[in-house]
Amino acid sequence: MKRTLFNNRLLPWLLLAPQLAITFIFFLWPATQAIIQSFLRQDAFGLSTNFVGLANYRALMNSAQYMNSLQVTAVFAISVTVFSLLIALVMALAVDRMIRSARTYTTLLVWPYAVAPAVAGILWWFIFNPTIGILPYLLDMVGYNWNHLSSKRDAMTLVVVASVWKQISYNFLFFVAGLQAIPASLREAAAIDGAGPVRRFFDITFPLLSPTTFFLLVVNIVYAMFDTFAVIDATTQGGPAQATNILVYKVYFDGFIGQSMGSSSAQSVVLMAIVITLTVIQFRWIEKKVQY
């Protein structure tokens, strides 16, 4: 809190005006529209609009496609989160041992952060291309016939790999920062007491890293649920047979291509509720850390 302030009635509003204007026009107004729309239904010709209460939501809950999309999203988000966190943690632990080469390895590992998700999708799409890709060729030698255009599991693997590849760098940087924040004296004391590297990791490093891990867990779930839109659109476009149609892709698909506004709006509202929950969890965690 500032003790010294400026007195002016108009100026603070002028300063806030651009931010608030954009927030109202492009955030709050559309979000309100989505909420209102989610209670309405248009007839087939767009001539009349009726208030239908919760019917759109009920239709959503009864829709096998939506339930499938929920399931797909869960599988996708958990896979992306677990794999990108695990790989990043292993890399961070390895870099933490390095003295002279730490910086070089870090540079060589962090740059994928800057690659657009859409471009990451295109790169892996090419590598996994069933006719000329390298990985299907290698997989063929061990007897696996890769085809993400027809196999649901292959398509899911493709989007998970592309999304994990993009996210490792981010998690890696936060794990490295977390590891550096652990006092060396703790690990030294444990080493003197005879604890080996594995024991030290599970008894000291990992527990002290848990705030970082929890924070990354939330961030990664948000990433997997929302920021991977471009990965999906650039590769599988939700297919084959809805196998990679995650919630955020379905909102877009139903709204723009399917033109079913009521359903798409109800889906938007459900997604907003999910983001709000995740953001609240994230901020509660930060409060906890401040008290630490």
Next chain:
Amino acid sequence: MIENRPFLNILAHLTLILGVAAVALPVWVAFVASTHPVSSLISGTVPLLPGPDLVKNYSRMLSSGVSTMGTPPVGLMMMNSLIMALAIAIGKIAISMTSAFAIVYFRFRFRMLAFWCIFITMMLPVEVRIVPTFKVVADLGMLNSYAGLSIPLIASATATFLFRQVFLTIPDELTEAARIDGAGPMKFFRDILLPLSRTNMAALFVILFIYGWNQYLWPLLITTDSSYYTIVAGIKRMADSVDGVPQWNLVMATAILAMLPPVLVVIFMQRLFVKGLVETEK
């Protein structure tokens, strides 16, 4: 390192080398593909070493593009991406700084309400409210314009919070001294707050530039006129049109060009980048 364990050191090096190689693999493959003539990419497997057509493929994409792909020259798309990324980064920093200044240094009615309005933008990612937002932008006649590409994306709760934190750490004595010397609020903002938050601005700029450059869904929806295509959104249109004769060498050249500017920013401004990343997430 706590004790000398040569075996673990070798293991760590091996893990890292493997990791670096795995991370680099898709980009290497794309780069190699982009240096070959299209004939070596039609059947069989992709070659693993660069071919002879590096200059030819890249100069062709940059200057003229491929008419059948429905996208303008990559040079133009990169210019559009640059304009969008700069407008988003600078716009976000500018409006967030003034908002944070208002919230920290003034007491006025509905201050908390304004704060919460800004906060809520964090919870409404564009993917979630895409249909109604598109409608608003269409109604305002902002489709196919640089304003439409950038303005709807420049509200920023994270940047506002970051500057709020920075301003809160600036000692009150400075404000008092400035007031005694007769400086008004805007002079204080310009001569004291701006210079003191220069490194934060730079760090944030790096992150926001990458964010802006990598926008995908938004430019894809609101640009139908190909002269406004950005490269990240344009590459998708290219890949879509390759189903006839797949010109993978040209698509991959575009992919490399699309990732080059932000990747260079990360590599050469690594310290600012790490600072920005860690700060914006707090």
